[in-house]
Amino acid sequence: MLATGAIVAVNGLNPLSLLTLGMGGILALLAAVGRRSWTRSLRVAIASKFTPKVSSLDETALTEPEPDITPGEFKIYRQAELNRTTASLLANGAILIAGEDGSGKSVLASAVVEKLQADGYMVAFIEPATPKQMLLEIAHQFDIPTENLEGKALTADKLQVAIATFLEENTAFLILDDAHCCDAKFRMWLKQLRRIDAPMLLLATDPPRTDIFINIPRIELKPLPEYAIREIMIQAAAERAIALKPSELSKLQERAGGNPMLASRAVDEEYLGLELEGADHRRYFDITPLILLVGVVFVVMRFIGLGTNDQALYIFGGIAAAVFLGLSRLLYNLPPEDRRIR
Template identity: 45%
Template sequence: MRIYRATEQRRIGAVLRSGSSLLVVAESGMGKSVLGDAIAQELQEEGYLLAIVQPASTKQLLLRIADQLGVEVTDLEGKNLTTTGLKGAIVDFLSTQTAFLICDDAHHFTPEMRRFLEELHERHCPMLLLATTPPAKDIFLKLPRIELKPLQDVAIRDIMAAHALELGLNIGTAQLAALQQRCGGNPMLAKRVMQEEYLGLEDTAPDHTQWIDGTPYLIAGLMVFGMVRVIGIGLNSTSLYLIGGILSVLVGILRIIFYSLPKKSSRLGN
């Protein structure tokens, strides 16, 4: 599979090889998992030991990490280790071995697992966390982070053209450029748009989070209602004057309410 984020891949690989950790944040569908798999493959080809995990219960995650790293999951008597025992065995192993953890969809990890990752981070175990709008706390606040930006138009058109070819869909350059506007630089949406085109579905509202600022519309409305008041004065119309005044006050109240809302999400990446 072609990787369209070669720059990010080189940067992340360099950070991990230096023994540091990193948090990669991006909107859903931006290619976090593909990037994580590419980095994991690159490290494995270089002979590094690593574990790749996705959301599960804490014990399941610990067992998967232990299995991939080759950590014993039983004690001297042959009994299965408890969750606490698994944590200790993994910590002891990573204290003497160089290995990487790659955690996809880390925002879905349990608080207990995130606390364990904090412990590993304090012991300088290099890890890569991939997440969509993770909560602004614990391990997510302690790691340096990068945010994946929307792909460039050329890359999105390339993805759309390749997927159209897979579907046997004949798409011209002009039509491809028009469909691209619905993707917002999101590779997953690029594939979905082509699937919708193949099925003959109508255009849908964009899913990406590139929001429009409504402040100019509020100001324009306020000016219109102010003009209504002026016209009311000019025509000596008490009704127009009162209506304009009431509506101006309402728009002003709405503007105050909008500006009083929290400007930032409590989650990273928003």
């Protein structure tokens, strides 16, 4: 369509119209490329915007100093989420923390447990297993008897009743990691616990839109900032007694994106001498501003053609704008490739 429009518009065009037409053609090609990238949800590493500089004295003034990191040091980079989660639990609330694998959910949960226990509260922190095993683990951590007076082990139903009664009578918190892996019946029991305002924290990757997951508010863990990923990599390298150049850190950070687990894995891969390309993180490049700019250019071309009595440019601009708006609306209505809650 661009080639035909260009041929038709050449006759009788003034230099301004030719310049505008050329710009419109270039931007249309860029928009076509951008639309293809958008429909495929192209993942691009935005870490290339950041290049660590730590080795030159001349560059020190332009960058922040290299952090002093002790191997094995534990640091929380999600302090806001930690405070918000703790406050919600103390208010007898429930909260769901969702994020991709390796985004730091378990680390955040451990920090919540440590903070609550430091304040003298009882906390049961469990991981997925069979429903009976999880109930027994909760009972053990809360010091709830798992046998009756005759020494017989309590059934799963009786354990559920005993735990629910304990949570009603005491200030205690239930934290469940990888909750999306739990049995549906166990999650329905968690939903019943919420009816008695039992405080709980659930952590899940791509939680389904059912049972307990749809009943409680959620926090979506965003990728960590670049400085945090860099510090994690430096600490991982220090633990493995390897030295990474700034250029190597930049390349590894591109592979890790904002995922702390991928940051540590990238250092391990570098330590083992593995040459890998790409990454498993989820980061997307937003081309919406570019698409809007192309649409504005097409509309402006139409008005220029109207003002200069250039019928070819006027028709081309109108047709291009109509096609662009139609495709934009179609792409906008397409379902996204990645839905964290399905």
